[in-house]
Amino acid sequence: MQSIGVLMTCPMHKYLEQQLETHFNLFKLWHCNSSITEFLKTHQGNTIRAVVGNTEIGADAELIASLPSLEIVASYSVGLDKIDLRKCEEKGIRVANTPDVLTDDVADLAIGLILGVLRGICASDAYVRIGKWKDADFGLATKFSGKSVGIVGLGRIGSAIAKRAEAFGCSISYFSRSQKPFANYKFYSNIIDLATSCQILIVACALTEETRHIINREVIDALGPKGILINIGRGAHVDETELVSALLEGRLGGAGLDVYENEPEVPEELFGLGNVVLQPHVGSDTVETSDAMADLVISNLKAHFSKKSLLTPVI
């Protein structure tokens, strides 16, 4: 397979890059200083049969159109929002992603964010480091165990978060397109009702046209001044302007965010808020999971080019 042209869209995990270099003829899009079209002209765009993208740069219509021999997009991510799925379908291009292997890490981080916000872990860490403890005790935080948790999207990751929150004695309810027959949690067909009824609202669904800005002013106000919003999905799930003003005005109790609307830009108004915990989109970024995701990308590519079934097909 060493002659098969594979295009990586941006730097990801070093191990993935090494594996791609070992098994395929790897082209790196970020090594080009010119436009994509120029790059592909000089690097024989027509020899590239696979694209490996991620949550930053996937495969949009322009990239797909400039690769006439493209057969497969193997994403180093579970999220598919940076891939033009309609175009892929139209052109018969296969798509694979990396589900399952990252579920535990993302769910763990969601719980970490809840604890971080409610127990003030980052704020109290800073309190110790800058020597304020010598002057006075930190003060009281908020208990997590036993709270009511609402989950937006009860897929793999949402279910893994629910399982963890159950272990903290939390009551679980959820909103999704349809009621899940396997789930023993209270189902809401209306997200406002879910937000009204829970203390912690966690966004864990895929980003689609229907879920863009699913967390709007109405949902934030329904969650209320004591409510906590956790987002480990995508930044665009939340109307960020509304979120920032709700936090600044005290209409929302706090937020734990791993994702933002214009990454890596983060609204600076959030930097001074002790009831907000910010992460730089690292939900699945552990050594173990990143290696597993890379292995899955390689296995999908190898399966495709050996005419075998994809391990984790999307299309």
Ligand SMILES: O=CC(=O)O
């Ligand atoms: O955000 C992470 C992913 O989609 O894998």
